[in-house]
Amino acid sequence: MAWAPAQLPYLKPPDLLPAPLPSESRFFESTAGGCGRASHFIVKYGRGVKEIEGQVLLFLEHHLEACHSMPKLYAMYRIASTGHVCLIMQRMPGVPLDQLWPTLKDFEKSVICAKLNGILTSIRSIPAPPLYGKICGPFDSEDHFNAALVKRLRSAWAQMKKHSFKADFYEKNLGRVLVGHKPVFSHSDLQRKNVLVHWDTLQGLTVSLIDWGDAGWFPAYWEYFTALQGVQWDDHWSQRIEEITEPWLSEAAVMKMVHQDLIF
Structure with a gap:
């Protein structure tokens, strides 16, 4: 099946997650953006975060499912208060x-x-x-x-x-x-x-x-x-x-x- 870009918001099914997704309040302290870490996740958000990075990770997973050398994307959406992109990825x-x-x-x-x-x-x-x-x-x-x-x-x-x-x-x-x-x-x-x-x-x-x-x-x-x-x-x-x-x-x-x- 051909790959197509995901529509936002994107959420990977819960049974494919290593743990429940982290809450927004844990990371969104700065409106400018940043990068947060949890035990299983990396969270990137803010002005400099590109939707294309999330789409690329989905593209790579589609074509290289068995490759474990790049992170998987677990969620991608726009933050309601700012409109900035948030990516939640495999750590x-x-x-x-x-x-x-x-x-x-x-x-x-x-x-x-x-x-x-x-x-x-x-x-x-x-x-x-x-x-x-x-x-x-x-x-x-x-x-x-x-x-x-x-x-x-x-x-x-x-x-x-x-x-x-x-x-x-x-x-x-x-x-x-x-x-x-x-x-x-x-x-x-x-x-x-x-x-x-x-x-x-x-x-x-x-x-x-x-x-x-x-x-x-x-x-x-x-x-x-x-x-x-x-x-x-x-x-x-x-x-x-x-x-x-x-x-x-x-x-x-x-x-x-x-x-x-x-x-x-």
């Missing part, structure tokens, strides 16, 4: 990789990178529609995706009543490098803070990937490019990224130029 076990990294041995880092590669391979194996962008588009080709980048830059300069010669440059040249890349499902924010590592006596070392709000159908180079954008260049994490996802050096270099002018 994944583990410690953020950015905290663990300095303490790990090389072979442990290699094992973790291999497991992350497995997660990305699984999401990239999901059959792709002819779409680029979020899980429902809006671009139907890589050319249209590139054109949107140029249009966004032109719009920014037009607001200053100036012509963007850089947009002219991109319009002429982006299609020479950013061409022929099929859409693949991408996490789009592969930073160590979004990786949880857990040692279990029965399962051994497990790795989870969280924060799926930027995920979607993007050109094959996108995962590598966005991963490099989070690199601080103060250790060898940049080299380890190549163990996790295929490097696209030319495409990443071009997108680095574009990124200097555009904010994603």
Whole structure:
């Protein structure tokens, strides 16, 4: 059965929950939003919380039901008093990789990178529609995706009543490098803070990937490019990224130029 976005409010059936859902009063102390933790749940709410993150988790569960490396969504709705989105998700076990990294041995880092590669391979194996962008588009080709980048830059300069010669440059040249890349499902924010590592006596070392709000159908180079954008260049994490996802050096270099002018 084909997947379709869930209508809000969304609630997973009670028999599929690990425990009763937490009450709103426990978390909604700040109208600006936040992230709360309970024994089984993570609760995200507020201005910066995107409905798309919840839809992505439902999409992944639909296509990768047996995959336990990303959280499940238990509830998604809008808070009556603010209209902001609230997500109640599975609390994944583990410690953020950015905290663990300095303490790990090389072979442990290699094992973790291999497991992350497995997660990305699984999401990239999901059959792709002819779409680029979020899980429902809006671009139907890589050319249209590139054109949107140029249009966004032109719009920014037009607001200053100036012509963007850089947009002219991109319009002429982006299609020479950013061409022929099929859409693949991408996490789009592969930073160590979004990786949880857990040692279990029965399962051994497990790795989870969280924060799926930027995920979607993007050109094959996108995962590598966005991963490099989070690199601080103060250790060898940049080299380890190549163990996790295929490097696209030319495409990443071009997108680095574009990124200097555009904010994603």
